[in-house]
Amino acid sequence: xxxxxxxxxxxxxxxxxxxxLSCTYDTSESDYYLFWYKQPPSRQMILVxxxxxxxxxxxxxxxxxxxxxxxxxxxxxxxxxxxxxDAAMYFCASTTGTASxxxxxxxxxxxxxx
Amino acid sequence: NAGxxxxxxxxxxxxxxxxxxxxxxxxxxxxxxxxxxxxxxxxKLIYYxxxxxxxxxxxVPNGYNVSRSTTEDFPLRLELAAPSQTSVYFCxxxxxxxxxxxxxxxxxxxxxxxxx
Numbered sequence: 001x002x003x004x005x006x007x008x009x010x011x012x013x014x015x016x017x018x019x020x021l022s023c024t025y026d027t028s029e030s031d032y033y034l035f036w037y038k039q040p041p042s043r044q045m046i047l048v049x050x051x052x053x054x055x056x057x058x059x060x061x062x063x064x065x066x067x068x069x070x071x072x073x074x075x076x077x078x079x080x081x082x083x084x085x086d087a088a089m090y091f092c093a094s095t096t097g098t099a100s101x102x103x104x105x106x107x108x109x110x111x112x113x114x
Numbered sequence: 115n116a117g118x119x120x121x122x123x124x125x126x127x128x129x130x131x132x133x134x135x136x137x138x139x140x141x142x143x144x145x146x147x148x149x150x151x152x153x154x155x156x157x158k159l160i161y162y163x164x165x166x167x168x169x170x171x172x173x174v175p176n177g178y179n180v181s182r183s184t185t186e187d188f189p190l191r192l193e194l195a196a197p198s199q200t201s202v203y204f205c206x207x208x209x210x211x212x213x214x215x216x217x218x219x220x221x222x223x224x225x226x227x228x229x230x
Contacts, residue, residue, distance in 0.1 A: 004156075033217045043202060045157075045221035091156055099145055099164050100208050100217040101172065104156030 002027050002096045006105035013082045014113050020067075021077045021108045023092030032095045034068070034075045035102070039089040048090070051075065079110075087112045115140050118222035120205050126228045127195040135190040135225050137205030145208040146188040147172075147219065148180065150201040157204060163188055195229045202226050 004025045013019035025034070036048040051059045051068050058066050063083075067076045075094075079086055092105040121136045139146065144165050149157035149172075159172030163182040177199060179191040188207075192199060206219040 035218070043224045043226075045204065045206075047218055050218060093156075095217050099162055099170075100219065101147070101159055101162055102149075102157070102219060104149075104158070106154070106156045 002029075002094065002103045004092055004094055004103050004105040006092055006108050008108045009106075010109045010111070012111040012113060013079070013086075015082055015084060017082055018078060018080045019082055019110065021079075021090050021092075021110070023075045023077070023105055025073050025075060025092070025094045025103075027073070027094060027096075029095075029097070033100075034066075034095075035093045036064070036066070036075075036077045037091045037093060037104075038086075039091060039107070041088075045091075049077065082112050084112050084114075086110060117141065118205055118207055118220055120203075120222035120225050122225060123223065124226045126230065127192075129195060129197065129229060131195050132191070132193050133195070133227075135192070135203055135205075135227075137188045137190065137222060138186050139188075139205075139207040139220070140186065141207060141209065141220065142185060143207035143209045143220070144185070146182065147206045147208070148178070148188070148190045149204045149206065150174065150199075151204060151224075152201050160190065160203075192227075197229050200227060200229045 032053045034051045038046045063080045089107045093102045118139045147162045148160040161180040163169045203225045205222040208219045
């Protein structure tokens with residue numbers, strides 16, 4: 001069975017600083033996608049960034065970037081210039097098999113302090 | 115577009131009662147999904163559908179049923195509710211083809227269900 005592991009239950013970062021959230025995954029598939037979703041207290045799941053496994057170039061979206069290490073099955077999220085609005089739960093997820101089903105990690109709660 | 119909508123937002127059930135969680139999407143997505151999120155955990159797939167009339171089990175299907183009679187709607191039925199079904203339920207949809215954004219899932223706002 002596919003697994004996604006987030007080993008950091010909680011992280012804290014000061015405003016304007018940079019933080020990296022870790023994620024490792026285990027898959028036997030050759031074609032898959034990886035995602036980071038943000039879940040604020042409102043519970044809404046918001047897509048932060050997406051990485052196609054066949055692309056070597058790391059994805060970036062404004063202040064958010066990933067470090068995708070395919071051989072190591074690692075997919076970390078870097079948040080630069082952290083803002084108070086970045087405080088949330090962050091979930092790493094990968095597609096599983098057909099129909100783009102997602103397997104999620106257990107999440108990392110990010111606190112942003114002044 | 116309203117995206118993915120779910121009703122109700124909150125519900126309290128007694129043990130043994132039944133209910134249907136509604137999910138509708140207006141993006142003409144083929145794929146739809148139901149996930150549950152237990153406290154402090156990630157989302158787990160309950161059921162999914164790749165099109166009208168086609169459904170299949172996910173990781174945690176026991177105690178639930180689904181149907182997909184139209185592209186837009188994907189209701190989740192709970193029969194004989196149990197305390198273990200206390201959770202937040204998310205519906206999602208996806209447009210899986212060669213277009214940009216393939217495999218991205220769009221989520222509804224969730225339904226918080228408590229079974230007592």
